[in-house]
Amino acid sequence: MPEGKELYMLMLRRMMLIRKFDETVKDLVQSAELVGMAHCYIGEEAVAVGACTALRDEDYITGNHRSHGHPISKGGDVRRAMAELLGKATGYCKGKGGSMHLADFDIGILGESGIVASALPVAVGAAMGSKMQNTDRVVISFFGDGASNQGACHEAMNLASIWKLPVIFLCENNQYAVTTSFKETVSTENVSDRATAYNMPGVLVDGQDVMAMHEATVHAVQRARAGEGPTLLEAKTYRYEDHSEGLNRILREPYRTEEEIEFWRQRDPIDIHSKWLLENDVASQEEIDKVQNDVYEAIGDALQFARESPYPDEADLFTDLFADPIPLR
Amino acid sequence: MPEGKELYMLMLRRMMLIRKFDETVKDLVQSAELVGMAHCYIGEEAVAVGACTALRDEDYITGNHRSHGHPISKGGDVRRAMAELLGKATGYCKGKGGSMHLADFDIGILGESGIVASALPVAVGAAMGSKMQNTDRVVISFFGDGASNQGACHEAMNLASIWKLPVIFLCENNQYAVTTSFKETVSTENVSDRATAYNMPGVLVDGQDVMAMHEATVHAVQRARAGEGPTLLEAKTYRYEDHSEGLNRILREPYRTEEEIEFWRQRDPIDIHSKWLLENDVASQEEIDKVQNDVYEAIGDALQFARESPYPDEADLFTDLFADPIPLR
Amino acid sequence: MGEITYSDALNHALKEEMRRDEKVFLMGESIRGGIYGVTGGLSQEFDKRVIDTPLSENGFMGAAVGAAAVGMRPIVQSLASFAWVAMDQLVSQAAKMRFMFGGQVNLPIVYRWGLLYGNNIAAHHADRPYPMFMNMPGLKIAIPSTPADAKGLLKTAIRDNDPVMFFEDNNLAGSRGEVSEDPEICIPFGKAEVKREGADVTVVTIAGTLRPALAVADELESDGISVEVIDPRTIVPLDTKTILDSVEKTGRLVVVDPAHRSCSVASEISSIVSQEGFWSLQAPIQRVTSLDCHFPFSPALEHLVYPNEDKIADAINLTLE
Amino acid sequence: MGEITYSDALNHALKEEMRRDEKVFLMGESIRGGIYGVTGGLSQEFDKRVIDTPLSENGFMGAAVGAAAVGMRPIVQSLASFAWVAMDQLVSQAAKMRFMFGGQVNLPIVYRWGLLYGNNIAAHHADRPYPMFMNMPGLKIAIPSTPADAKGLLKTAIRDNDPVMFFEDNNLAGSRGEVSEDPEICIPFGKAEVKREGADVTVVTIAGTLRPALAVADELESDGISVEVIDPRTIVPLDTKTILDSVEKTGRLVVVDPAHRSCSVASEISSIVSQEGFWSLQAPIQRVTSLDCHFPFSPALEHLVYPNEDKIADAINLTLE
Ligand SMILES: Cc1ncc(C[n+]2csc(CCOP(=O)(O)OP(=O)(O)O)c2C)c(N)n1
């Protein structure tokens, strides 16, 4: 696992990759080249990047509908991700999943779930498997403030706690579920306050600060690997974009103020980290710009790859439903 | 609502009614006169009686599979309850519900659910309805330690809290779910510790002491009527019987010790209350004996009523599915 | 009378019924902002009767049962794919409560389910669970396919004293049609509508498949094939008589249903007709359904799963062979 | 070979497969004590591989998916009526995951569901949801009706690399039959068994209805009516060929299914045969199912809902009219 400068630059790179990836997604939705639904992670990059850089390749993550940041943070391939979004055969899921369902089992990305909170029990199961097989692999399960009100969340956290499983429940509290403020739906002040109900540590982290996210996750990972059980991390963060691309067009009333959005834009995770790199003499502006340029190129390349990739074939429809296939009706 | 001696004697009477009712149920199961499943409340009587005597007739309760104590505590008719258990047309549900599904909507008994924790959201809805209709009716939802691990429990408590609904969540912690100790399934020491996760008071009560149960419930009811929202009460209690009648026959290994059972028998709720009545000169032994005799008579009468009642008619099958009926297929 | 959209027709039904009866209220996720179209403007007029909920479908769909049990008339809004997380309350409480308690309680609840499919929405959002609910006693099920049916059936659903599963096909959201402004016009449950008369083949359609079926019928007209198209509108209760009468006339039946094939409504209607209309049938009944395969995201694949005009035309032709 | 009970047959299958492959483990509520019969003795031999869970079905049934995704082979035990609370994990994860992720992952999970009905257990415990799961792609479904099938199908289910819904009819728990002791005998999925040969009418039975159907067949024999009885054993995959071949021979079909009527497996089989076997049919197909009504508790009512010998005999006679 990278350390020191290598780590810090990797954080920068991955945050920038996500940003550029999702800005491209925005454009593609606007031009109708990308069909279906897409939920951008812009503004929240530090959360997944800080967390996933605390993991080994063989560790696991599960994610949700806001779905591009998690796999990219875990080292996912932006080409295959972009191809998936365009429904191409070269995509992560051969075009069968689309934006909300990226997965790369080879590097522990156990997949994103479009059903809110539905991946949490799966994450618990992966941790069970890890423990039963005597590996020390840990699992991070990403979920939103909205998801925290689902029953699945309760059951998953309790199971993980009583069985002391190596799971980190990482709540990305971007403060809204679609248009509904978490203050109106979560009965405690913070989602992490609920950790006491499961006898696990609950840690509130600044989700705009990739270094803080990383550090908090490192602790939780240590705890998990040591067999001490799960942790609930809550990252306070913000999404700049609509809940999903294009949704605001049909919104009758704004649900958040321009000031609020602006406040959070001032706390941009990439800016904060860039500044930190500069102020601590970790990297020069040129180095940062170079990462930026590399990332632009990588995403440009990914888009080209996706565009040039073939669509799946009719015959592909009839595969992948079962491992031991049966005739389809 | 009764007070003073009238209340204390009512408590005694209802506890004795439940005890005798369920002892009769035991016999009926043994002799195979009662078919299906039956879960006895023996040993836990103080919980529901202490709680329901803090309610008005028009207040609501919901219950679970351990299902005879709740309606009797709320003033339910033992004749109609017993008739229901025998599947008779005169039963509360015309024989359609049976032991696990007693209800009396006329006096706020919104029904027992055989699916564990499934009545909690219903209770929350009744409280919503109460509030929307500007009544000050409150709801008590009874559930077990096992039920506390269901997602429905989490969702119900959070909803009640954010909407400040007049619900009391009353956990009957008899320490086991079938053969599984709550210590192995609940991640906190007490179920009531989870109240903080919903920003509501969590109160641990001695479930063998009907006076303590009553007092704790009175407080929670006041809070609910005042619009201050829900409370989580946890009654530590114990069931003397099998999880359901006859289950131990097929059990391979005992899951609790004779000593433990004996310990709790020494804390019998009816004994404790009788002693209290005597020691505080509220009632004489003769008065207590008289209640006992009355109760024996009432249950004897209920059994006779149930036995002599007719079974439902074939035609009854085709009613009650819909209020605005459609042809049945 | 005027032409309005399917979405607006639903909106009007809600508005009229909420004005008519103050016990009617609405619950759902982010519905006050009207993000999903239909509820726009309602929070302004009815304020506290339009409730934004947390993401706790099992919780609030069960709360609807409790509220109904004590005298309210809740309407719950969600997407069909989110029924899975709430299944226990829908089945164990909404569908079973009345019967189990011997008829002591009425449960006037409308669960409004958006049906998304055919729009590259992928497997997690594309469910069409109405056949499953049809296998569960205690639930009425309506699936309107025109603006007029949408309004008229929703009004009936709201006034009905039983839990109604009301499926709204989002593919029709913007489709337009004549809709009466008379607030007393309700469409009774259990009455199919012959959407197009014909003599040679009966086509029964569910939800959004009415439109491609009508298009095919128009096309085949020029080949001299006369197709009768019937929309049952409610599948519980199901108007078997209208369907059987039609098959008696035509001797041929195609059932089109966007649900997966096995144990679909198409299967049910097919088995009813093959039993009760056996002696009228001159050819095997054909089912045109979604394949028993999840909806893939890719635009290159999705349409292969779903019934379409070609498949409907082929099926009709098969019955005429 | 020896006569053992249906429950013991299941127990043997579990034991043999757990010995064979240490990735196989068991989860469920209070299963270590063996209270539900089948798991008795397993916790003694396999200790940590037999896990008592909290009452969190959605949680642990989803955990099974996660465990399977990383290489384990979980077996989950529950009752069919408790599927509702876990529906999201069963549908959104177990059934959809493999397809949605383009085949990246195998999910070798067996969900064992006890079917209770016909024992005055009332509506909350009497569900028979297999037709609903049949409407959901991605799940294989087995429903054994004899001890030999129970053992052989469960072994196949455990070795299969896909999620299998395995329904165990508790009415059969104590029924006895010959069962091979050879640990390598597995019964393949998708192969119906002709349980009794006959020439006049084909009766297809699901789950526990095999026994009353065989009894009726024996009785009708003396009236000179020869009944063929077929148990599909798995409904996904469904062996339509064996059924169609039989109908080709007999020209008559009765399908018996303890599920509710609408959108049942009986509906599905009926609609398949009425389409693909149309020209063989000499009489309308009859379905004998549970009514579209919940199971009432009362001993006076419950049996009215359920298929029984009389209803099966009547249906057979109808096809012969
Ligand atoms: C069970 C379920 N209910 C509703 C939805 C629709 N939905 C998708 S995302 C979302 C909001 C989720 O909020 P949160 O968990 O805070 O995540 P965020 O979008 O803010 O990242 C909703 C309501 C869904 N996908 N699944």
Ligand SMILES: Cc1ncc(C[n+]2csc(CCOP(=O)(O)OP(=O)(O)O)c2C)c(N)n1
């Ligand atoms: C959803 C669900 N899962 C499992 C069961 C089977 N079951 C019935 S009661 C019970 C134990 C319940 O324990 P608890 O909630 O503590 O109540 P107690 O029986 O101890 O009063 C179980 C597992 C059920 N009825 N519903």
Ligand SMILES: [Mg+2]
């Ligand atoms: Mg959020």
Ligand SMILES: [Mg+2]
């Ligand atoms: Mg208990």
